[in-house]
Amino acid sequence: MKKSRKPLSQNAALIGVLASLLSILIGLLLGYLLLVILNPEASAKGMAAMLGTGIASLDKFGKxxxxxxxxxxCGLSVGFAFKTGLFNIGAPGQYTMGTFFALVCAIQFQLPWYLCLLAAMIGGAIWGIFPGLFKALFNVNEVITSIMFNWIGMYLVNLLIANMPTMLASAWGASNSDRTAALSAANPGAVIPKGGLDKLFGNSSWINISILITILVAIVIWVVLQKTTFGYELKACGLNKDASQYAGINAKRNIILSMVIAGALSGLGGGIYYLAGTVQYVIEKSVLAMGFNGIPVALLANSNPIGVIFSALFISYIQVGGAAMQPEYSPETTDIVIAVIIYLAAFALLMRGVISRAFANRKQKEAAKK
Structure with a gap:
C-alpha cells in the first residue's frame, strides 16, 4: 500500500528551508540597495567582495x-531555549561569563584548554540559572531578567579582570592594561589545538578544532531534543506548561534546567572564541554582540540544532565578506549592511506563515478547478 504524501502546506521541514532561503535573499537584496545608495560606483564590487571573500582562499574559509x-x-543556546518555550536573550551575559571563567582558568590557574572549556560551560550555566529561577519560582519574564543579567555580567567581569593584575596583558610583558594577556605568552597549553586543520586550510592562523566540537555539540543537542524522554518533557513544557504539569511533568525543574543548559552553551561559545589564541578580551563598555547574533542564527534555523550549523556558517560567511568591503565602504557602512542582512534573515518565522498560506491557497485553487 502506497504511503500518502503530505501536502506541501503541511511539510514543516520544506517550508522552514524555503522561508530561510527567502529571508536570506530579501536581506541580500536590501543590503545591495543600501550599497547602491551609499556608494553607487562601488556597489557591485562591494557585493562581490561580501559574497566571494569567504571562499576566495582556504585561509579566508578557515576564518x-x-x-x-x-x-x-550562541545560536544553539537561543534555539534550545526557544524549543522549551523560553526566550534566552541573556546569551550575551552568559557568553561573557563563560569567557571570564575560561580565561581565569587559562591565565590565573594555568589549566589546559579542555578544562578551561569545561569552566566556560560552568560559568555560562551559573549565569543562566538566575533567569530560570526567577521564571520558575516567581513567574518573572525571562526576557527582563536576562537583559538585566547581561549588563550585570559585563560590568562584573570588567571589575574582576581590572582587579586581577595577573590577568592583564601588562603583567606578561605587553603595554596594554585594558585587555587580558595573550594566551601564547601566558599559557600556550590553554590554546585550543588546531589538530592539523591549519594545514588543510593553507596554514590558516584562524582554524582550530572548535568547529568540530561545536558541530558535535549541535548533534548531541538534536539527539537530546528529538530522541530522549528528557527532551520530550522540555518541549512539552514549552508548548503548554499547565498541560505538562497535569501530565506529571515537573515544569519548574525543566524551566530551570532549560536555562542552565542554554547558559552552558553560550558560555562554551565564549570559551571557544577567546581560547583560540587569536583575540584578547578587552574591558568593554558595551555588551558583546556575539550573544545577540545568536538570536538571528536560531530564528533562521527555526531553532533546529542541525539547521543552526548552517545558519551560523552563513552569518559568519557574510561577516568575513563584509570586512573585505573596505576601503570602498567604511566599517560603519559594512556593519549596517551586515546587520540588515542578518536581521532580515531573522524574518524566517514570518516567511514560514507566508509560504504556508501560499501553498494552501494553491491547493484550494487546484481543488476548485477539479
Whole structure:
C-alpha cells in the first residue's frame, strides 16, 4: 500500500528551508540597495567582495569556520531555549561569563584548554540559572531578567579582570592594561589545538578544532531534543506548561534546567572564541554582540540544532565578506549592511506563515478547478 504524501502546506521541514532561503535573499537584496545608495560606483564590487571573500582562499574559509563556532553555540543556546518555550536573550551575559571563567582558568590557574572549556560551560550555566529561577519560582519574564543579567555580567567581569593584575596583558610583558594577556605568552597549553586543520586550510592562523566540537555539540543537542524522554518533557513544557504539569511533568525543574543548559552553551561559545589564541578580551563598555547574533542564527534555523550549523556558517560567511568591503565602504557602512542582512534573515518565522498560506491557497485553487 502506497504511503500518502503530505501536502506541501503541511511539510514543516520544506517550508522552514524555503522561508530561510527567502529571508536570506530579501536581506541580500536590501543590503545591495543600501550599497547602491551609499556608494553607487562601488556597489557591485562591494557585493562581490561580501559574497566571494569567504571562499576566495582556504585561509579566508578557515576564518569563516573560526567565527562560525562561537556563533553556533550562541545560536544553539537561543534555539534550545526557544524549543522549551523560553526566550534566552541573556546569551550575551552568559557568553561573557563563560569567557571570564575560561580565561581565569587559562591565565590565573594555568589549566589546559579542555578544562578551561569545561569552566566556560560552568560559568555560562551559573549565569543562566538566575533567569530560570526567577521564571520558575516567581513567574518573572525571562526576557527582563536576562537583559538585566547581561549588563550585570559585563560590568562584573570588567571589575574582576581590572582587579586581577595577573590577568592583564601588562603583567606578561605587553603595554596594554585594558585587555587580558595573550594566551601564547601566558599559557600556550590553554590554546585550543588546531589538530592539523591549519594545514588543510593553507596554514590558516584562524582554524582550530572548535568547529568540530561545536558541530558535535549541535548533534548531541538534536539527539537530546528529538530522541530522549528528557527532551520530550522540555518541549512539552514549552508548548503548554499547565498541560505538562497535569501530565506529571515537573515544569519548574525543566524551566530551570532549560536555562542552565542554554547558559552552558553560550558560555562554551565564549570559551571557544577567546581560547583560540587569536583575540584578547578587552574591558568593554558595551555588551558583546556575539550573544545577540545568536538570536538571528536560531530564528533562521527555526531553532533546529542541525539547521543552526548552517545558519551560523552563513552569518559568519557574510561577516568575513563584509570586512573585505573596505576601503570602498567604511566599517560603519559594512556593519549596517551586515546587520540588515542578518536581521532580515531573522524574518524566517514570518516567511514560514507566508509560504504556508501560499501553498494552501494553491491547493484550494487546484481543488476548485477539479
Amino acid at each position: 569563516v569556520l573560526y567565527q562560525a563556532a562561537p556563533l553556533m553555540m
